[in-house]
Amino acid sequence: MNRSVLVALRLALGVLFLWAAITKLxxxxxxxxxxxxxxxxPAALVPYVAAAVVxxxxxxxxxxxIGVVVKPAAVTATGLLSVFVVFLVQxxxxxxxxxxxxxxxxxxxxxxTVARDLVMLAAAIVVTTQSGSSKLRAALQx
Amino acid sequence: MATPLQAALLCVLGAALGIAGNRLTxxxxxxxxxxxxxxxxxxxxxxxxxxxxxxxxxxxxxxxxIACTAVFVDARSAQEYAAGHVTGALHIxxxxxxxxxxxxxxxxxxVIVYDRDRQCASANAVAADLLGRGLRDxxxxxxxxxxxxxxxxxxxxxxxxxxxxxxx
Numbered sequence: 001m002n003r004s005v006l007v008a009l010r011l012a013l014g015v016l017f018l019w020a021a022i023t024k025l026x027x028x029x030x031x032x033x034x035x036x037x038x039x040x041x042p043a044a045l046v047p048y049v050a051a052a053v054v055x056x057x058x059x060x061x062x063x064x065x066i067g068v069v070v071k072p073a074a075v076t077a078t079g080l081l082s083v084f085v086v087f088l089v090q091x092x093x094x095x096x097x098x099x100x101x102x103x104x105x106x107x108x109x110x111x112x113t114v115a116r117d118l119v120m121l122a123a124a125i126v127v128t129t130q131s132g133s134s135k136l137r138a139a140l141q142x
Numbered sequence: 143m144a145t146p147l148q149a150a151l152l153c154v155l156g157a158a159l160g161i162a163g164n165r166l167t168x169x170x171x172x173x174x175x176x177x178x179x180x181x182x183x184x185x186x187x188x189x190x191x192x193x194x195x196x197x198x199x200x201x202x203x204x205x206x207x208i209a210c211t212a213v214f215v216d217a218r219s220a221q222e223y224a225a226g227h228v229t230g231a232l233h234i235x236x237x238x239x240x241x242x243x244x245x246x247x248x249x250x251x252x253v254i255v256y257d258r259d260r261q262c263a264s265a266n267a268v269a270a271d272l273l274g275r276g277l278r279d280x281x282x283x284x285x286x287x288x289x290x291x292x293x294x295x296x297x298x299x300x301x302x303x304x305x306x307x308x309x310x
Binding site for chain 2: 035050056098
């Protein structure tokens with residue numbers, strides 16, 4: 001794959017993850033509520049998971065953006081996005097009407113949200129797999 | 143170091159950072175407390191402090207429905223609408239075109255939007271869209287369809303005669 005495309009994917013993922021974390025920081029209480037509304041996690045675990053997700057988004061986003069530990073950060077992003085997709089799909093299939101909680105604000109969860117996450121997931125998988133190549137590792141860590 | 147181990151360490155580091163930094167945020171997540179889904183919280187029905195659209199209770203909305211001084215908009219799916227909705231309600235799900243219904247909506251002094259869930263996310267989205275199109279008095283029904291039914295609000299079933307598009 002073209003080296004500049006890979007760098008662009010890495011930077012885009014980094015910016016999106018950082019942006020997702022930053023937009024949640026002003027109202028972590030609301031994000032915890034958004035997490036609870038997916039009706040998957042035990043109520044006692046919800047605030048810890050909400051806080052942890054924001055921290056992981058921030059660390060993974062920073063790593064991807066500045067180009068350090070790129071492959072582990074891309075693996076983390078892949079894992080997070082897979083979980084987001086599973087949470088969204090189960091909520092939509094169960095007919096739960098909720099905010100997605102993706103970038104703060106009031107955006108409702110929808111199949112468009114799933115599609116957007118799947119695009120990001122594909123990008124994360126590409127960065128994960130391609131960053132294993134020694135030829136491309138240097139490019140990804142530029 | 144193997145990539146999975148590094149990724150796991152990254153997650154642990156991020157999680158620790160998030161949990162430790164949570165209390166420094168303006169409105170921290172309530173660590174140590176149980177956070178229930180909105181629909182299960184008594185007294186929290188559709189009462190979102192961040193909501194940008196005005197609210198109206200079922201008690202206040204019922205007389206407006208009976209007197210036909212407000213237009214109701216159902217923001218649920220077409221199937222749910224067909225199965226039962228507020229009498230005379232139009233159907234607009236989030237993202238669906240509203241232009242064909244704008245004239246009917248503008249003719250009413252008040253537009254009341256509701257959905258299926260007590261978090262009102264779909265109703266919020268539709269109401270915000272209508273406000274963005276210049277409608278002045280648009281409100282979201284607290285309690286949504288379940289409370290409307292429970293409190294004996296007028297209802298009917300069938301498809302939306304005025305609505306256009308891919309409705310059953």
